[in-house]
Amino acid sequence: MVSKLLTWIGKVLNWSPILHVSSDSDFGSFDGSKDDFRLSLLTLSLGQNKYYFISASFNNNEWRVNIFHNLDFFNVCPISTEKEIEMKNSAYIDSFNDRAEETDEIVKRHIELLKEKITQNRTRISNSFTKLTGYRSLVLALSGAGVYLLTEILKSRAIDMYLGISSTFLLLFILYGLSAFLQITFALKIKAFVKSSFKEFKDNPTSIELAKSFYTDFVSLNNESQIIVSITKNAEKYFNRSFIVLILAWFWLFFHQNTFSINEAIFLPTENEFVVMGKEQKLQTEQMSAFFSSLAKYQGTIYVVSNTSNQKVETLTLFIQSILTENQKLSPILLKNDYLDNDVIILKLGE
Known part of the structure; x- marks a missing residue:
């Protein structure tokens, strides 16, 4: 139970x-x-490399502490070198020496099997590149939604917990989206795989040499498919995460805008309240006219509610002050944290 709980915590922290x-x-x-x-x-994933800052690792029953650690993809999943493939080829050719009397028949079977395996590996590689190309297009499309989300966050004047959560998810989206894009770019640039040479078969046109050529391509393509598929899974992981956190960022921004913001939708005009300045600092003529009609019959305090940063409230206050009678008094209420969305100005008669 403890092991499952720790594994679950590790999976959460991996995000x-x-x-x-x-x-x-x-x-x-x-x-x-x-x-x-x-x-x-702290960790950053940038394509081929992952960077860890101030980390502790456990491996082979041993703990190590690193101020900085760089994990290269090819240290985990290396490309087979020409020397390594040649050693495998030699071991493969030697396997036929023990069955010399059946060599021709066995070689033919091996060639057919190798052809099939080569086709399978090429299909896996092709499918992976198709996925990577699709993910690259989707990441670019999501980037547009992310930029628009950023502009909406920057336009918001009211700052609360929900806007902070939305901004945090947007930052995660940037990190995950960049990681996915760099993984894709990294995969598309990999070219250093060994291929068989026709010259060797031309110099020694035997069935065993032909099998060796097929085996070289099989080993190389098998290595390439493992690498490309692994990178594709990593890119897919970061793409899925970027999509999820972007949805969450939009959700919390929507929650912020529609539940905890004071705007015209919340401050609907009432008998004694008038929204005289609306979105984009536009004067609401109908509301202003209604205010003047009510003002002619009213004796008492008129409250002006607005954000402190609203530059138009002073002009409006001076104008209203100039038309008040002796029995009417103006009392501004200025909100320091810019709590009123869209910089609306509300005039209220009485308590």
Whole structure:
């Protein structure tokens, strides 16, 4: 039970760039299945590399503390070198020597099987690149929604907890969206894979040499497909996260704008209240006319409610002050935190 709880906490913290939990052997992901893990104060994922600041890692029953650690993707999933593939080729060719009397038949079967495996790997690579291209287009589309969200947040004058939550999710969207885009760009740039050479087969046109060429392509393509599929899964992970946090950012902004903001929708005109300045600082002529009609029959205090930063309230106050009688008094109420959305100005007669 404790192990499941810790795994769940690790999965949750894997979403956060602060107090981040991850596994180096899984290139920064975490599902609790690996023997190693890393707890870092701050992490940044930038394509091929993940950067950890002030982290503690546990691996092979040993703890290590790092002020800075750079995790390179190719340290986790390396590209097979020409020397490594040649060693595998030699071991593969040697396997036929023990069955010399059946070599031709066995080689033919191997070639057919290798052809099938090569086709499968090429299909996996092609499907992954198709996904990556689609994710790249979607990330760019979401970026437009993110920019629009930023403008809406910057336009909001009332600051509260809900706007702060929305801004936090927007920051996560920027981090995840950038991570997804850089993962995609990284995958599309990988080219350093070994390929078979026709020259070798031309110099030694035997069935075993042909099988060796197919085996070279199989090993190389198998390595390439593992790398591309792994990067695609990482890009998909960050894309899904960016989409989710963007939805949450919009939700909290909507909640902020429609539930906890004071605007014309909340301050509807009443018998003794008049919204004389509306959106975009436009004078509401009908409300102003209604105010003057009520003012002619009223004796007492007139309250002017507005944001302190509203530059038009002073002009309006001076104008109203100039037309008041001896039995009428003007009392401004200025809100220091710009709580009134859209800088509306409300005139209220009496208590």
